Amino acid sequence: MIRQPVQTLLILAVVAVHHCAAVAAAPRSLAAAQNLAQQTGRAILAVAGRDT
Amino acid sequence: MLEKRLVSDRKLAPLVAQFVPLKVDVSSADWRALSRQYPVAGNTIPVVYVIRADGEKIFGARKALSGEELPRMLRAARARAGGTLNAQQQSLVGDAVETARVALRQDRVADSIRALRPLSKLGPLGQIPCYAKAVVEANSLARKLVERGKSELAEIQDALAKQEEVFAALLTLVTAERTYRPLNVLHRELGTLLRETSRKAELKPLLMRARAIDKARLRATARGGRPKAIRELTALVIRYRGDVGEAAARGELEKLAGKDYQVPELVPGEARTWQDDTGKFRIVAKLIKQRGSKVELERETGERVTVPITRLSTIDRALLRAVQE
Numbered sequence: 001m002i003r004q005p006v007q008t009l010l011i012l013a014v015v016a017v018h019h020c021a022a023v024a025a026a027p028r029s030l031a032a033a034q035n036l037a038q039q040t041g042r043a044i045l046a047v048a049g050r051d052t
Numbered sequence: 053m054l055e056k057r058l059v060s061d062r063k064l065a066p067l068v069a070q071f072v073p074l075k076v077d078v079s080s081a082d083w084r085a086l087s088r089q090y091p092v093a094g095n096t097i098p099v100v101y102v103i104r105a106d107g108e109k110i111f112g113a114r115k116a117l118s119g120e121e122l123p124r125m126l127r128a129a130r131a132r133a134g135g136t137l138n139a140q141q142q143s144l145v146g147d148a149v150e151t152a153r154v155a156l157r158q159d160r161v162a163d164s165i166r167a168l169r170p171l172s173k174l175g176p177l178g179q180i181p182c183y184a185k186a187v188v189e190a191n192s193l194a195r196k197l198v199e200r201g202k203s204e205l206a207e208i209q210d211a212l213a214k215q216e217e218v219f220a221a222l223l224t225l226v227t228a229e230r231t232y233r234p235l236n237v238l239h240r241e242l243g244t245l246l247r248e249t250s251r252k253a254e255l256k257p258l259l260m261r262a263r264a265i266d267k268a269r270l271r272a273t274a275r276g277g278r279p280k281a282i283r284e285l286t287a288l289v290i291r292y293r294g295d296v297g298e299a300a301a302r303g304e305l306e307k308l309a310g311k312d313y314q315v316p317e318l319v320p321g322e323a324r325t326w327q328d329d330t331g332k333f334r335i336v337a338k339l340i341k342q343r344g345s346k347v348e349l350e351r352e353t354g355e356r357v358t359v360p361i362t363r364l365s366t367i368d369r370a371l372l373r374a375v376q377e
Binding site: 026027029030033034036037038039040041042043044045046047048049050051 | 054055058068070071072073074075076077078079082083085086087097098099100101102103104105106107110126129130133134135136137142182183184185186187
């Protein structure tokens with residue numbers, strides 16, 4: 001049996017890893033996004049605004 | 053606000069995950085490229101775009117898309133964006149396209165179609181509903197193959213109308229019907245022509261010969277199938293001796309076994325080697341007589357043996373049948 005605080009910590013760690021992976025996977029340039037879209041068939045969802 | 057919502061709204065996450073997210077700063081070169089290629093009237097921000105994998109704009113608007121507007125737009129865009137590929141599918145499509153492209157360049161149509169065939173689980177070849185670059189190429193290759201098949205079909209129809217070209221046309225038809233099977237629309241057309249042809253009594257025997265030759269052709273393309281194909285074609289040359297099937301079978305045989313290959317003959321009273329298809333059973337003997345399902349042979353020593361005909365090779369059986377006829 002895993003204790004409650006340890007379990008919470010584990011869940012948080014997993015969520016953090018997933019979040020980091022998602023952030024890391026997001027392309028940082030139009031060319032990278034186009035490349036990923038061409039590979040996977042996914043459409044690009046671009047939001048243009050001012051960097052804050 | 054919109055960006056934050058796309059990243060942190062848990063309800064939207066499964067929908068957003070089906071897109072490639074991209075944040076673009078309006079002072080960047082990417083924005084200049086994007087706005088030049090996909091202009092959206094006005095000068096407010098944010099600007100939201102959905103660009104399909106093949107570069108087609110699905111959505112473009114200068115608004116924050118609040119409330120239900122955003123998920124509604126994402127669902128509509130998703131429906132128009134086509135299917136997506138996982139890593140395994142990407143590699144499957146990539147490999148298939150590469151092999152098919154090389155084969156088509158070398159005029160190996162059957163190999164090209166065979167390479168594309170596994171992709172039919174993603175959708176009908178030529179119309180796979182996905183805009184990934186490799187799938188777009190696969191669809192384009194499949195359409196080229198369909199065009200080729202259609203011109204082949206037209207040639208077959210022309211040739212069927214000419215008496216002297218009927219057998220060659222039937223052989224091409226049988227092979228084309230088999231080769232183009234994964235290309236649904238074309239296969240249906242070829243199948244219809246084949247069925248119409250098979251209803252004509254005068255063409256039935258020719259069609260039977262064409263099918264037998266095509267079967268041997270197909271056998272030759274399988275791994276280790278060449279020796280068996282040679283045996284089958286040899287038997288067909290013997291069986292169709294003197295008719296139109298002989299020349300066609302002989303032509304195929306020459307391609308596989310070379311010009312020097314000799315089709316065995318059965319000369320009455322002369323000893324020859326009889327064998328089974330594996331070559332393990334061999335006997336040098338002359339034919340005495342056939343009785344029902346057995347054949348009586350005489351060794352050079354004078355000893356007589358009776359062998360079941362089914363045990364003999366395809367070629368030996370064809371020779372016996374020719375003698376009987």
